Amino acid sequence: MDDAIARLRLIRTPSIGPVSYRQLVRRFGSAAAAIDALPDLARAGGGVPPVVPPPAHAEREQAMLARVGARHLFLDDADYPPLLARADNAPVILTLRGDIALATRTPVAMVGARNASAAACRFARQMAQALAERGATVVSGLARGIDTAAHHGALPATIAVIAGGIDTLYPPENDELQERIAHEGLLIAEMPPGTQARARHFPHRNRIIAALSLGTVVVEAAPRSGSLITARLAGEAGREVMAVPGHPSDPRAQGCNALIRDGATLVQDADDVWEQVRPIDARALHSGAVRSPAAGWGAPPPEDATDAERRTIERLLGPVPVAVDELVRQSALAPAVVQMILLELELAARLERHAGGRVSLC
Incomplete structure (x- = not known):
């Protein structure tokens, strides 16, 4: 129950979507640990940390679902499509x-x-x-x-x-x-x-x-x-x-x-x-291939980045959406480092993700 509450709080946090959620859980091992790391990540991206909903909000959501006969289905549940x-x-x-x-x-x-x-x-x-x-x-x-x-x-x-x-x-x-x-x-x-x-x-x-x-x-x-x-x-x-x-x-x-x-x-x-x-x-x-939010997306977990690497990616970004692969190619940085910088910018509300694996500055 505590893990479900933590996962609900993390995914309901502003500026956190499916991609950033999975990267956070892979990087820190659990939703609870990811929540603790959010302030430092957002500050590294040059923004204000997002406001994480308190446990009471997640508990209230669970109660609302129970009243209408609904339930949550998590990505790593066995019956997820x-x-x-x-x-x-x-x-x-x-x-x-x-x-x-x-x-x-x-x-x-x-x-x-x-x-x-x-x-x-x-x-x-x-x-x-x-x-x-x-x-x-x-x-x-x-x-x-x-x-x-x-x-x-x-x-x-x-x-x-x-x-x-x-x-x-x-x-x-x-x-x-x-x-x-x-x-x-x-x-x-x-x-x-x-x-x-x-x-x-x-x-x-x-x-x-x-x-x-x-x-x-x-x-x-x-x-x-x-x-x-x-x-x-x-x-x-x-x-x-x-x-x-x-x-x-x-x-x-x-x-x-x-x-x-x-x-x-x-x-x-x-x-x-x-x-x-x-x-x-x-x-x-x-097939029972349950997909865990913490593994299985082909790339290693995001790694910490230096200030010089952050400046390199920010110079390559702009208001026009660009593919993440193109950022990796032009920056010559490791894909995991690029993903970590993008995650920091997203948590700082400075990055927007688009369809097709593209990103842009807000």
Whole structure:
């Protein structure tokens, strides 16, 4: 219990995300030891130490989850979804309601436009139902339009990943559907309970949808939409990207048509989707490869840095995001040293992390 409280306090600390959390635990061995080291690290980065929530805050969060029938799921828990655990930015802590076993039943994401056409919603509902009948679990984001249709079609074999806290409802018209999924399927949230969904939360939700699934199907999407972000994240994670073609004159079909033009698989029914995800070895979905926050990310633990090394990295950083690998190349410093300097800057609220392993100064 004490370790769970310490881990909750660390991940709920401002400026600490999944990457910095894992680096801290690897460097200091436990969440409690990492909390003790935060002041010195932040001062080394030239900033004010972040305020760590007191134990009472973590205990209150646990009580809030208990009241709504939810629980925490840590990255090193045995039932953490294996596909999601492979992502470099996998959430350290999830909150969930429902059957976590659904995450290992050939999960397939289905996303699309909120203002989807009636025909597209009907198509998504029928495809989701057909995939569920074949043994798949349909993953989506509980948004209006395609997401809602996919959840309805696949119930109870569906997972809803929401942008707010596990105890919040968004959008309001899906309150009954959200409760039904929590009881019959699986409801997942990364944000702390009580968090209302904001625009900045949706990209985080989209990365979970993409990483949780063997493939992502886009049914309808405008050229600039969150659905295309989910598809891009799926492609970057090495997962299948599939799209349903639409009429060229419909703006809601332009995103899907562009995905197909750029190499996504054209799918027209559930058989097409099943053909793309079925060859994957089913044992990979049930493997017990528990990923510890303290080990297994390929690089050695961060090392202490000198003032000269800190100045070198700060000179290379700017407001434009740059890949961490490029910083290592140009600085000629050890990767572990570079990671430690970036960690110090992040804890000092001077560094922002971006998708694709890129960083920039705030």
